[in-house]
Amino acid sequence: MMNFLKATIIFSSILFLFSCSNNNTFVIEGKITDAANKTIYLEELNLDGTSTVDSIEINKKGQFKFSLPRLEYPSFFLLKLDDKNFITLLGDTTENIGIEAEMDSFVSDYSVKNSMGSSYVKTLNRKLDLTTSGLDSLSNVYNATDKDDVEKRKALIEDIEKLVTQQKQFIYDFVMTNPRSFASYYAIFQRLNETSLILNPYDKKDQNIFSAVATSLGLLYPESPRVKQLTNFVLTIKKEQRAAATQAKLFNEAPQNIPDINEKDLDGKEHRLSDLKGKMVLVSFWASWDAESRKENLRLKKIYDKYKSKGFVVYQVSLDRSKILWEEAIEKDALPWINVSDLQYTASRPARTYNIQRLPANYLISKDQEIIGKDLFGRILDEKLNELLK
Secondary structure (H helix, E strand, O other): OHHHHHHHHHHHHHHHHHHHHHHOEEEEEEEEEOOOOOEEEEEEEEOOEEEEEEEEEOOOOOEEEEEEEOOOOOEEEEEEEEOOEEEEEEEOOOOEEEEEEEHHHOOOOOEEEOOHHHHHHHHHHHHHHHHHHHHHHHHHHHHHOOOOOHHHHHHHHHHHHHHHHHHHHHHHHHHHHOOOOHHHHHHHOOEOOOOOEOOOOOOHHHHHHHHHHHHHHHHHOOOOHHHHHHHHHHHHHHHHHHHHHHHHHHHHHOOOEOOOOEEEOOOOOEEEHHHHOOOEEEEEEEOOOOHHHHHHHHHHHHHHHHHHHHOEEEEEEEOOOOHHHHHHHHHHHOOOOEEEOOOOHHHOHHHHHOOOOOOOEEEEEOOOOEEEEEOOOHHHHHHHHHHHOO
């Protein structure tokens, strides 16, 4: 009886020690069919890039296992077979994430167990893949459509904008449903391409989503580097907007030296505003999707033709997101002047610098590069130029 009691105590102690050890371990394991003897890599997604955590050889049964120290905060990882075959995982403290997949469909058809965060990330990526695929298809049809088929091209443009809007709404809904998940952090930083975030942190509605995630995660993980980064990101943008508002107030109070702009045209050539010193310059802000901008451009063309021989030039900045739509509008409206854009929509740096709140908008710049007028349109602009360029 004593031996049995002693054995029970020893066995219980072993289970307790195992349990304690397991509570200090973060595990990613799984099975990939037809991947025997291949190397699989685990990388951590850091704020400044990725770092290799470990790599192991998948065994003959297709199995693999990574065991790491317990995570201090939820973290993002890449599970990679190679640079083109990888999946994104969201690990949380002591999770034991399970992955099952086929070698030939590793990225597109994997299953994940015991990790709600990783399942959310999978859902977000699937939705984004569908959206970008749809945008690519619409863009291809648009490019193949005869330019004279105005109605069809217009319908395709509307479909493109609708698809982007639907993707944004999906992110809104996801964040509002899962405000305390790090997957929401992942969602708000998703991109349509390498340069364009889906959400615009300078747009009031989108900025509220960034702020909501920062606040919710900040309550749970105030010391997390990602949460601190997000909080600083939001605060920096708000600070920039306050500074721009102050700058705009100064613009209205008195002429001053202009902030420079250096952006690229459709061909990728840079145009610096300060290089136009010695000419009368209208810095004009517009967008292909803004009907009033398009109408104003047609009126501006007549004024431009009237005064261009007297040293009047137009430096126009587009607040477009799509290069295709921007180019289409320039060609259709036959705009003859400098036209640049960073394709950052309402997050455009020049637009922020000049505190553009509505479209169209403009500033008239003297030959000495001082602001001498703001939002001058049609007859008022014509009279001003006639006065200055006699």
